[in-house]
Amino acid sequence: MSILTSEDLPLYERIANLIEKQVADGTLRSGDKVLSIREMSRQQRVSISTIIQAYWLLESKGILAASPQSGFYVRTPYRELPPEPECKQQITNSTTVEVSDLVSGITSATLDPSIVSFGAADLCPSLFPNSRLNKIISCILRDNPTHSSSYDFPPGLENLRKAIAKRSSAFGCDLGPNDIVTTNGCTEAMNLALRTVASKGDVIAIESPTYYGILQVIEGLGMKALEIPTDFKNGMELGSLSVALKKHRVKACLLSSNFQNPLGFLMPEDKKKEIVKFITKHNLPLIEDDVYGDLGFSNNRPPAIKSYDKKNLVLLCASFSKTLSPGFRVGWIAPGSRFIRQIQRLKFTNSVATPSLQQMAIAEFLETGNYDRHLRVLRRSLYNQIQLVTKTILNHFPEGTRVSRPVGGFVLWVEFHNKFDSIKLYRRALEEKIAVSPGIIFSASKQFKNCVRINCGMQWDERVERALIKLGYLALEQKQAKN
Amino acid sequence: MSILTSEDLPLYERIANLIEKQVADGTLRSGDKVLSIREMSRQQRVSISTIIQAYWLLESKGILAASPQSGFYVRTPYRELPPEPECKQQITNSTTVEVSDLVSGITSATLDPSIVSFGAADLCPSLFPNSRLNKIISCILRDNPTHSSSYDFPPGLENLRKAIAKRSSAFGCDLGPNDIVTTNGCTEAMNLALRTVASKGDVIAIESPTYYGILQVIEGLGMKALEIPTDFKNGMELGSLSVALKKHRVKACLLSSNFQNPLGFLMPEDKKKEIVKFITKHNLPLIEDDVYGDLGFSNNRPPAIKSYDKKNLVLLCASFSKTLSPGFRVGWIAPGSRFIRQIQRLKFTNSVATPSLQQMAIAEFLETGNYDRHLRVLRRSLYNQIQLVTKTILNHFPEGTRVSRPVGGFVLWVEFHNKFDSIKLYRRALEEKIAVSPGIIFSASKQFKNCVRINCGMQWDERVERALIKLGYLALEQKQAKN
16 A cells, blocks of 8 residues: 555645545544554655644544544544534625623623533633642742742743743744743733734734634724634635735734634644745734644644744734633733734733743643643543534534534534524523523624534533533524424 | 911811921920820810821821821921922923833843842832732632632622722722722723723823833823823822813823822822812813822821712722732722723733632732731831931932932932933943933933932842942932033
8 A cells, every 4th residue: 555656746635535535435434543643654654744744634624533642543424423514704894893792791601600601612620730730839839938029020930931932842833932921811912912013993804703802802902803704624715815905904814723713623734834925925914823722632733823934924822721720811922023022012011910920830830741741631531522512412403503523622613504593592592591602703793693602611411411402402492483 | 285276277287287386396306206196186176087187298298207006206307308309390292102111121120130129119029928828829729729720700809809899998989899800910900991991092191200101001002191290299280281181182191199109199188189070070081090009108098089089980990019919910990880891891802811819819818807917017118118218318319319208109209400311320320230210211201301210119238228329329420420
């Protein structure tokens, strides 16, 4: 078996095609393990990174699934899963965003213990390494009792910046401590980035759908969000972006390439390179939201778009809120040499400093090598949760419901029939003490009325399962009322 | 002895005049204790609050000094102290602010242990209740190991808001927990306030001189700072503000009435009432920075301007950074019912949440009654530091140097002769590993070139004393070079 034929395709695609063919003809069947990356690399006599790319491609096509620590296997084929969303979008005029009211309803639902919340993208507390973090904090209290007696002025705690810099090769960047500014979470990072590259009234190109928090940050700064159609496998469509650039004075682009919220896709590496080529040509700053980048179901950490950026146009934003602790409020930005001085200044004027104790704790956690071990466990849990929720939707939601197949993160994008009203479902569900995020809050122009996002980060138990089944029932109810 | 004569003055001023006369004629001498507030109230048959006002007036005039826990005594008379600054100011046109470069030099100096820093307004770690706070944190780690596993979405931790609300009667406000939003320090609070009441390009009336951080926040938001002459006993001049309102479209006013940074004055209560009358008449939002409000040298906590506000025009901002811990990053805002929804939204889009653990720790610290005890000790220390630094300046700075007489906080405002160049002093001092804040950074229009602010919050020791003497010598050197 050799795939080194003369086809006019990159090597990794040829390997992927071969495996896809084996699945199609039944040589490989649902649940079968495929060769490990190392074995396949040896067998095909190609580099490990080529095999990784091939497997990622197959993952993003939903053909392979990565089971953390035990390699890749063939996934339940598409025809047995609910179909994927169609994500019909249009380029819309830039609009001032108004989603805040709906969102505050959803965030307050997460604080109400009587409500089963599929709304906000929250993880259950048991998924975080609380005990290890608490031990680290105890040691800091003992060894450094004046830990918080001064301001960690920007760029922030040196040890943390060193630890992040050390990890940065994992996502293809070769950052130094001085390339990084610590922030109060990824949201502050994106705020500073937006304020650095744009002003009130300016147009920001964003994905459609996109995380509602991004729409709110843009709204809060008085900027305008311009939605660019976003392919649910490949991310933002550059053709559409190109058209938009001609029509609007777009000041920056903000997107997420790794396990995008809400669609969960992993942008192929070629597309990442293409994006860098595009923004370089147009001298367009790109704010990259990589907050889910560590949460792919495969153990291979995909590169950030920034890793291909030679012109210092990419401002990379991330945090530890989805992996270690949301309440710590520690994120960071690597804005590149063009913008870093301005980012440091704005950080000082925005909140002076990031909390000291949590910066120290995370630095220690990263330094002592626990982070990767923790991620392996977390990714497996998230993968399982996604599977459980998908299965329940398959069995209990109206026929024709489409569901995304995320390859990382912990949210699902669910699409009902064209005329479905997810705001109605949201309201009806709240009456039943179930929270869900209606599609329109992921869009500045109120698209995706027939979609909802389902958070899969909760503790899965009977109560949650019952609530999800109920949600399916409520969706069915609406469908039948329409008929 | 009765002061109830028919003079046309408020009662407290008449009492103050009487005591002032006794000091002038030698009946009371430097170091003498005056009657306690209670005794004086009984003797004069007037209310305790009238006596408090009288003593505050005398404190602000530098005639009495409060020694925490042991009452008031007669201060070293003026003629033995350096004269107070003249603070010559002018109404300037609104300008886009550009002080950031100098400021980042000063903040980085605080992180360099080889430099003796009189620059940033920092306290030495031993002045904070670290051990008690660490104990509280240890208990939280033990009793609530998932303390930080979710976001404390705005308005922030309920227990902390309850504790702040409970304390609010101390500064004359009757706040409920729902009137408060917690923030990442006072700076984030002021940011949110400014963004709520104004936009890019709008004019904000500020004190002259004012804290440079405020200038930077305004600069960072693309707004314009309009300096209003500020009396170094009474605060912002309303006459000048009135003139400014006619000439400029002022969107809001930002000031500090209690122990203002850098002048250290305590605005008289009547002036506070007058300000509220003024902003009500002009429907002008007022952002009140009360971050030093708990740090008066008298144990009586002065009221906030907000306490007189009936029209919900005052957005009160404060934090625990100057009293408990700068590195905790916990502040708060009480924006009034008119603005609170907008503030909550902006807090969410600015940084999602405030760190959980520190909010819990401060709530516990406030609830268990340690805060007032801690403040008593802290105020005494700050008072002593101010005295030590003032005395050293008196003995070692050029003749004619003027020094402020703060009645709270921990900074001194030092004014040299008219032609003095404090930037030159700043640069020369840095060569000698001494940091100081030059006057122009406290002004958007680069006034106060002949002034410096001296931080008195450091640990006073020989090294610090030598550095301060050296600073005086460098000032003298410049004076002599001029002659």
